[in-house]
Amino acid sequence: MSIKFEDVSYIYSPDTPLEKKGLDNVSFELQEGSFNAIIGHTGSGKSTLMQHFNALIRPTSGKIEIAGTTITPETTNKNLKELRRHVSLVFQFPEAQLFENTVIDDIAFGPKNFGYDNEKAFASARFWLKKVGLPEEIGKRSPFELSGGQMRRVAIAGVMAYEPEILCLDEPAAGLDPEAREQMMALFSEYQKEGHTVILVTHNMDDVANYAENVLVMEHGKMIKQATPREIFKDRNWLQEHHLEEPKPSLFATKLQNYHFAKLPLTIADLVKDIETNLKG
Amino acid sequence: MSKILIGRYVAGDSIIYRMDPRGKLLATIIFILFVFLANNPVSYLIVTIFSIAAVAATKLKPKVFWDGVKPLIWLILFTSFLQLFFSVGGTVYWQWTIFALSSYGITNAIYIFIRFTVIILISTVMTVTTKPLEIADAIEWLLKPLKIIHVPVDKIALIMSIALRFVPTLFDETLKIMNAQRSRGADFNNGGLVTRAKAITPLLVPLFINSLETAIDLSTAMESRGYRGDQGRTKFRILKWSNVDLINLCYFILLLGLLLIFRTH
Structure with missing residues (x-):
């Protein structure tokens, strides 16, 4: 079962002076269990695309096949629960979604909505609270007493607690300190390795290089490229043309003179290995 | 929802768009008062022609105005209906228990219908051609005389502008939180x-907290930049009277004159 977009277009405020194309004939296929990244400029259609994954918005034309559901322009708001149980979204700054009296209640909100009984919902909530790196005592506190970073973790736990098959994340690490960022990314990577599909919308090319196996590049509502990170970051001119950054390790490597690189290192691990080879040789 | 709250400003370009919002607000208010001077067919015809001319001068599609009238159409019809069957006087054509259809009732119903419709049309002309913030500026100007009796006009104006400024923000925030909770x-x-009322808690709590945070942030930002509302503030949007506004007000004086001549005394 893969995720399939067929000629999907989305128009904001159709038939008004404010009409704007959000997505323009987007077609692609994502493999189940893969780690995907969606990159592109602000306003390129990344967030619009993401909201199509669980039918928060429906295409103006085209067809989407995802998690056993087919979404067409005719799809209505009813009976989407099953889809949303399997495909879940973490929005930018998800801490804005916290509302319960206690952290643990908030994490259990999703699981309860998706038919977990009380006991199972709280067990799952406790499990994911720990998974996101928070101590158990925090569960009893109000989410509004926490720091920004802790709130982020709680919000992410609240989405992962019903273990969606497909997890879509919009800049989940924006504004986190580097350590927290790495922890969160490692958590998503682990989740993917357990057999779930992860879709990451991001501006951070290092995250793309480190974790993604497949990258979609969006521009002006169109998908202009789908390839592996290596393929994407290979062509420096193309990247500049589309105002995309390069991962820091490759930038670093190009600045090193008298070093020879068989292929451009994308991650720090690759970079270190290549430098070692150079020094030995 | 956004339509009701933000007003119905429709981008366009005609002479009415270029008028000073103060002139438009003033004209709208006097028009609403003048409408009540009309009391016979000729005077009602004058107000009708006058408001249709105003609508035409906006150069907008009729649909814009129909959208203005539509939400109130039942109220208008209901009021006219009451007039139609409950007025007494004149020739009675038909009677059944307390309902009576009289000539007096028919004319009254027509008058009420026209009165309502033209008032809505003229206020729609005002709201579709004037940006909400301009309206706020105009209201501030109109309230200025109240300063003498120590009404904090600047503060009221600031509250209005901030409220208007944050309506779209709040709207986006609502949508975002709704989507996040839908995903969960x-x-x-x-x-x-009951289920629906309960379902709204996950939406309202974050929205309140968010609004409070935004309000605190905004006041901190304003204070740290030394905001003082009370004295000597200059304006970013400077309102300017032009001849167009004078001519516009002349039209309304003409309307007053015509109504005074043709109404039944």
Whole structure:
């Protein structure tokens, strides 16, 4: 079962002076269990695309096949629960979604909505609270007493607690300190390795290089490229043309003179290995 | 929802768009008062022609104005209906228990219908051609005389502008939180009244907290930049009277004159 977009277009405020194309004939296929990244400029259609994954918005034309559901322009708001149980979204700054009296209640909100009984919902909530790196005592506190970073973790736990098959994340690490960022990314990577599909919308090319196996590049509502990170970051001119950054390790490597690189290192691990080879040789 | 709250400003370009919002607000208010001077067919015809001319001068599609009238159409019809069957006087054509259809009732119903419709049309002309913030500026100007009796006009104006400024922000925030909770399986569209009322908590709590945070941030930002509302503030949007506004007000004086001549005394 893969995720399939067929000629999907989305128009904001159709038939008004404010009409704007959000997505323009987007077609692609994502493999189940893969780690995907969606990159592109602000306003390129990344967030619009993401909201199509669980039918928060429906295409103006085209067809989407995802998690056993087919979404067409005719799809209505009813009976989407099953889809949303399997495909879940973490929005930018998800801490804005916290509302319960206690952290643990908030994490259990999703699981309860998706038919977990009380006991199972709280067990799952406790499990994911720990998974996101928070101590158990925090569960009893109000989410509004926490720091920004802790709130982020709680919000992410609240989405992962019903273990969606497909997890879509919009800049989940924006504004986190580097350590927290790495922890969160490692958590998503682990989740993917357990057999779930992860879709990451991001501006951070290092995250793309480190974790993604497949990258979609969006521009002006169109998908202009789908390839592996290596393929994407290979062509420096193309990247500049589309105002995309390069991962820091490759930038670093190009600045090193008298070093020879068989292929451009994308991650720090690759970079270190290549430098070692150079020094030995 | 955004339509009701933000007003119905429609981008366009005609002479009415270029008028000073103060002139438009003033004209709208006097028009509403003048309408009540009309009391016979000729005077009602004058107000009708006058408001249709104003509508035409905006150069907007009729649909814009129909959208203005539509939400109130039942209220208008209901009021006219009451007039139609409950007025007494004149020739009685038909009677059944307390309902009576009289010539007096018919004319009254028509008058009420026209009165309502033209008032809505003229206020729509004002709201579709004037940006909400301009309206706020105009209201501030109109309230200025109240300063003498120590009404904090600047503060009221600031509150109005901030409220208007944050309506779209709040709207976006609502949509975002709604989507986030929908993703977590919240259902805002199904179930009975109680279920729906409960479903709204996950939306309202974050929204309140968010608004309070935004308000605190905004006041901190304003204070740290030395905001003082009370004295000597200059304006970013400077309102300017032009000849167009004078001519516009002349039209309304003409209307007053015509109504005074043709109304039944």
